[in-house]
Amino acid sequence: MTAPLPARPGKITLVGLGPGAIEHMSGRARAAIAEADTIIGYAAYIRLVAELLPGKEVIKKAMTEELDRVHEAVDRARQGKNVALISSGDVGVYGMAGATYETLFQAGWTPDDDIAVEVVPGTSAINSCAALVGAPLTHDFCAISLSDLLTHWPVIARRLNAAAAADFVVALYNPKSGRRTRQIAEARRLFLAHRRPETPVAIVKSAYRARQHIEFATLDSLLDADIGMLSTVLIGNSSTFIQHGRMVTPRGYANKYETASGAAHRGERAGHSLSSGLDGWLAALREEHANGQSIAALASRFQLPPDYIAATLADADEALHAASDTAHDA
Structure with missing residues (x-):
């Protein structure tokens, strides 16, 4: 049974x-702590803001008592x-925000109830660790947690495989612990x-904390590195390089x-999509298909689903016919 709401609003x-x-x-995070009557969090996080x-x-x-903290x-x-209710990093990135909302919704909470909820963002590990090593996130990236305490391993493995194949820069959260030692090896594989x-x-490891440690490696030598629960692993994409101790x-x-x-290459214009951007690629795709390239061959070449190639070509043809009809009517 859901407990009755208080006469005066809580937050x-x-x-x-x-x-x-x-x-x-x-500043808002510090103010929120100053305004609070009660501070709840993992003991290690409490120590970070003890003053x-x-x-x-x-x-x-304790570490595994997240739902107890919410309750x-x-x-x-x-x-x-x-x-x-405090979390290190960003409270919405592998933090307490999701569990809190789930618990409240299950209890029938709505935003109109007397309990107010505010989310105060913080710098997540992917950002703080990237800042310490250079500029590894300047292009597309994603974060994947290797913790299988709450997520089935095949789900994690599919995400790792998809991110690796798609050439994302990837941040691995929770890469290794005393009990979970094989997950990082499987990710590397x-x-x-x-x-x-x-x-x-x-x-x-421990970015911006007393025991901060930074180590550079390669995929090949990754398992020789010092990796623990307080580590974040940043894996570069096909263009990432390290020079003078900076990962870019x-x-x-x-x-x-x-x-x-700073001059544009031939065929390119500042402020416009690349010649191989969407419009240019569609034109080239349609031309190659008209010249006999099958949908299967085009899909294999660009590593895209055949259904996507077929639908894209169909849309391009429809747009071309519509443009032709408009010009004819004019």
Whole structure:
């Protein structure tokens, strides 16, 4: 049975602490902690902000007690208290925000109820670790957690394989722990099926904390690196390089410009899509198909589903006919 709501409104503020150092917390995060009656969090996170907590009710929980933290927060908010439920990094990235909303929804909560909920974002590990090693996220990237405590391994493996094949820069969260030692090896196996052994990798442990450690490696040598639960592993894409101790992923300016002069390559124009962007690619695709290239061959060449190639060609033909009819009517 759902407990009755309090006579006076309570609040749950889900606070992302960032990497841990107070100077890297947002002003709103610090203010939310200052406003709160009660602070709830994993004991290690509580220690990170201990100097901000005098006079507060502080509830410490263990690593695997995430739902206990949520229930404590909801109970106190129902009593009319202002509760700060804290997470390191960003509270919505592998943090407490999702579990809190799930629990509230199951209890019948809506945004119109007396319990207010605010999410205060913080810097996630992918951003803080990237800043320490250079600029590895300048192009498309994704984050994948290797923790199988709550996610089936085949799901994780499919995501790893898809990200590796699609040439994303990938941040691996929760790569290894005392009990989970094989997951990082399996991730490496999947990546090596699509990436060069010399693909650059950065391993950052305890970013912006007292025991910060940064190590560069390659996919081939990844398992020799010092990797633990407090590490984030950044795997580069096919363009990523390491130079002078900095890991960089080019944005792609060299596809359009002479990097030395800034002049556009022949056939390219500043402010316009690449000649091999969507419109240019569609025109080339239609021409190749008209010249006898099968849909299957085109799909194989571009590593795209045949159904997508077929639908794209059909749309291109329809658009071309519509344009022709318009011109004829004019």
